Amino acid sequence: xxxxxxxxxxxxxxxxxxxxxxxxxxxxxxxxxxxxxxxxxxxxxxxxxxxxxxxxxxxxxxxxxxxxxxxxxxxxxxxxxxxxxxxxxxxxxxxxxxxxxxxxxxxxxxxxxxxxxxxxxxxxxxxxxxxxxxxxxxxxxxxxxxxxxxxxxxxxxxxxxxxxxxxxxxxxxxxxxxxxxxxxxxxxxxxxxxxxxxxxxxxxxxxxxxxxxxxxxxxxxxxxxxxxxxxxxxxxxxxxxxxxxxxxxxxxxxxxxxxxxxxxxxxxxxxxxxxxxxxxxxxxxxxxxxxxxxxxxxxxxxxxxxxxxxxxxxxxxxxxxxxxxxxxxxxxxxxxxxxxxxxxxxxxxxxxxxxxxxxxxxxxxxxxxxxxxxxxxxxxxxxxxxxxxxxxxxxxxxxxxxxxxxxxxxxxxxxxxxxxxxxxxxxxxxxxxxxxxxxxxxxxxxxxxxxxxxxxxxxxxxxxxxxxxxxxxxxxxxxxxxxxxxxxxxxxxxxxxxxxxxxxxxxxxxxxxxxxxxxxxxxxxxxxxxxxxxxxxxxxxxxxxxxxxxxxxxxxxxxxxxxxxxxxxxxxxxxxxxxxxxxxxxxxxxxxxxxxxxxxxxxxxxxxxxxxxxxxxxxxxxxxxxxxxxxxxxxxxxxxxxxxx
Amino acid sequence: xxxxxxxxxxxxxxxxxxxxxxxxxxxxxxxxxxxxxxxxxxxxxxxxxxxxxxxxxxxxxxxxxxxxxxxxxxxxxxxxxxxxxxxxxxxxxxxxxxxxxxxxxxxxxxxxxxxxxxxxxxxxxxxxxxxxxxxxxx
Amino acid sequence: xxxxxxxxxxxxxxxxxxxxxxxxxxxxxxxxxxxxxxxxxxxxxxxxxxxxxxxxxxxxxxxxxxxxxxxxxxxxxxx
Numbered sequence: 071x072x073x074x075x076x077x078x079x080x081x082x083x084x085x086x087x088x089x090x091x092x093x094x095x096x097x098x099x100x101x102x103x104x105x106x107x108x109x110x111x112x113x114x115x116x117x118x119x120x121x122x123x124x125x126x127x128x129x130x131x132x133x134x135x136x137x138x139x140x141x142x143x144x145x146x147x148x149x150x151x152x153x154x155x156x157x158x159x160x161x162x163x164x165x166x167x168x169x170x171x172x173x174x175x176x177x178x179x180x181x182x183x184x185x186x187x188x189x190x191x192x193x194x195x196x197x198x199x200x201x202x203x204x205x206x207x208x209x210x211x212x213x214x215x216x217x218x219x220x221x222x223x224x225x226x227x228x229x230x231x232x233x234x235x236x237x238x239x240x241x242x243x244x245x246x247x248x249x250x251x252x253x254x255x256x257x258x259x260x261x262x263x264x265x266x267x268x269x270x271x272x273x274x275x276x277x278x279x280x281x282x283x284x285x286x287x288x289x290x291x292x293x294x295x296x297x298x299x300x301x302x303x304x305x306x307x308x309x310x311x312x313x314x315x316x317x318x319x320x321x322x323x324x325x326x327x328x329x330x331x332x333x334x335x336x337x338x339x340x341x342x343x344x345x346x347x348x349x350x351x352x353x354x355x356x357x358x359x360x361x362x363x364x365x366x367x368x369x370x371x372x373x374x375x376x377x378x379x380x381x382x383x384x385x386x387x388x389x390x391x392x393x394x395x396x397x398x399x400x401x402x403x404x405x406x407x408x409x410x411x412x413x414x415x416x417x418x419x420x421x422x423x424x425x426x427x428x429x430x431x432x433x434x435x436x437x438x439x440x441x442x443x444x445x446x447x448x449x450x451x452x453x454x455x456x457x458x459x460x461x462x463x464x465x466x467x468x469x470x471x472x473x474x475x476x477x478x479x480x481x482x483x484x485x486x487x488x489x490x491x492x493x494x495x496x497x498x499x500x501x502x503x504x505x506x507x508x509x510x511x512x513x514x515x516x517x518x519x520x521x522x523x524x525x526x527x528x529x530x531x532x533x534x535x536x537x538x539x540x541x542x543x544x545x546x547x548x549x550x551x552x553x554x555x556x557x558x559x560x561x562x563x564x565x566x567x568x569x570x571x572x573x574x575x576x577x578x579x580x581x582x583x584x585x586x587x588x589x590x591x592x593x594x595x596x597x598x599x600x601x602x603x604x605x606x607x608x609x610x611x612x613x614x615x616x617x618x619x620x621x622x623x624x625x626x627x628x629x630x631x632x633x634x635x636x637x638x639x640x641x642x643x644x645x646x647x648x649x650x651x652x653x654x655x656x657x658x659x660x661x662x663x664x665x666x667x668x669x670x671x672x673x674x675x676x677x678x679x680x681x682x683x684x685x686x687x688x689x690x691x692x693x694x695x696x697x698x699x700x701x702x703x704x705x706x707x708x709x710x711x712x713x714x715x
Numbered sequence: 716x717x718x719x720x721x722x723x724x725x726x727x728x729x730x731x732x733x734x735x736x737x738x739x740x741x742x743x744x745x746x747x748x749x750x751x752x753x754x755x756x757x758x759x760x761x762x763x764x765x766x767x768x769x770x771x772x773x774x775x776x777x778x779x780x781x782x783x784x785x786x787x788x789x790x791x792x793x794x795x796x797x798x799x800x801x802x803x804x805x806x807x808x809x810x811x812x813x814x815x816x817x818x819x820x821x822x823x824x825x826x827x828x829x830x831x832x833x834x835x836x837x838x839x840x841x842x843x844x845x846x847x848x849x850x851x852x853x
Numbered sequence: 854x855x856x857x858x859x860x861x862x863x864x865x866x867x868x869x870x871x872x873x874x875x876x877x878x879x880x881x882x883x884x885x886x887x888x889x890x891x892x893x894x895x896x897x898x899x900x901x902x903x904x905x906x907x908x909x910x911x912x913x914x915x916x917x918x919x920x921x922x923x924x925x926x927x928x929x930x931x932x
Contacts, residue, residue, distance in 0.1 A: 282747075301838070318929050324901075534928065
């Protein structure tokens, strides 16, 4: 049965609002004005969270919303128009949280006729959301509850049919582990900000979607011509073959050679055994097949298996770079099958491999320093490079046994419990663990972590090659670059397409916006896109301040290791950041953003972005930024000269 | 004169479904992979392979069609005459690779017509054009 | 002898291609390693994440033969 609300311009037409407590399901026509003004995806999530979630709502409570948004480009004929965004107040950061994944779920949602699904409340029993075109039901998921993510998906496909696209959480999400992820397509994850934990708190085990409808776009002929030309042109791109072969996994070696590879909980940036966990080793030893998301011709996904003595052979997707670094060198793993196994383990229990890798690494360093002992670990050790130790520790965390309870909240909360100086090496910002790059000799990257709106994540800005080009010893100009990146990269999360390939294949932002204009009715240019992204960024910042009730600057610091410890070994031994540089970068950053020196947005900048309502709210709680002595910059984040996404 | 069909190399398929996207766009002017005339079977979590299924040009559909709505073109393709097809679906179980499709919006069955738009877009070589000369006696 | 260097993305601008959009022809005297060739054309190897020759990964010590194409992969901009 089709939906009554017809879509166009890349929109499927219908918005679902579901109250999980009462089971009420309502359909509305998608608010086209909201989509246009907030760009769909991440932007619309930000606006809805800002407008609808009470400021004191518990991320795990019924008032928090769990939102799925497939944006305007997902499902359309556009390279890797495959993404789906999830959003809610993050249990890790207590601010706006969004995370997205590829695969086929986003397109399926759109083909079923829905742009947005907004869920509130808490289901009385384990439930899954069933969408089959016009049919939307909340169904009993008792028989799936407790299953691992990678076990639940095939079980549900068996019950519902192979042509359903399925997203699940694992036991970690069910048990409220704050860094839990959502898994789909046997290895695609929305990992960050604990979206899986929010799903679990709502007793929502899974989402199953089948869609058979068509998507209408503004000008299909021009879109087809434009996109076909991009695909044909980039087939011969020099990056294509290596990318298809290794995905992002080959990047471990480069990171190691350039002093950014996190090693043993970011103690150093050089790992002696990096070659053994690098992409070529993965492809040679573990690869089964290359795997692509919907509509993507670059197939970065590597479907692999891990064979370890004494363990059952396991099948998984990955590890990509982040997992290779954070579950590899960061845990001291010296063989690629070990990394694959840990990747599978975390995927199946349903924890983010990035935060999960960070949390286990933090545990290992605590053990190394004697802050936790075998007495805390049920008689086990927690040594670098031991898969058995890591597996046991993960099990303690997932089931919240003993000291696992401390770590279930992530490194920040664990450090608060463990104390004794461990805060210094809890490698997180705002509660979210760092991505797989050490920023100590890449100041822009450190600033990117410090100021990222969802905690220390690389997705918003990645500057390491720019740091190299501009000078790793200086912080000059880095604030502007980080802001530019923080505006251009999240646009992909708004429009729900993949960011990776645009940067890798010399596709210009103008070409993306041209495609967007063939899909939508918007008729915008890159400058307008960037300004809207600026608006979203500021709204997310305002929400963070309102929820956490303190000056923004207090939340923007990295752990003390960032400036107290120099890199001890490897090609950049002895290098590092100083406290003055950390402070200097924040000063520059706030000035470039039009925020005051406390890191609070000023009325002038909020007015320029038509966010006067947010300025009023900040003023009420005394967190509106003071007027800047020299006014605000006309453009925040000037376009960087080189190609950079 | 040559006969053409789509050749499949399963090991190269990554499951991106660009082929299905362009197929539906070319034939229906719509973004809707459910209207494509080929499919990708995904076998996960084990063994972890994608199998593209395409028209094998076996002609079983033409044999079972009670309306004479399917004919064989010189290039080997089996073409559905939309006006004659009653959408009875008898051809569907006859198709071994399972690539005859029905869609609620389309009043006739969807069968590959050898346009090869899919092979043009495929970036891995999983589907290519297979050409063979027609035997003189045929 | 002659070798061809190929690069896209951030590396393309640094390579300064002259043969086609992505390729630069480099004349070298006798055998040289990739590291030496990059030094000759003032391209910092720090910007090269992967060296690919005939579908195989090589390192900076690889000595290409006459007429070979060496593909240089830039770093992923945040995987």
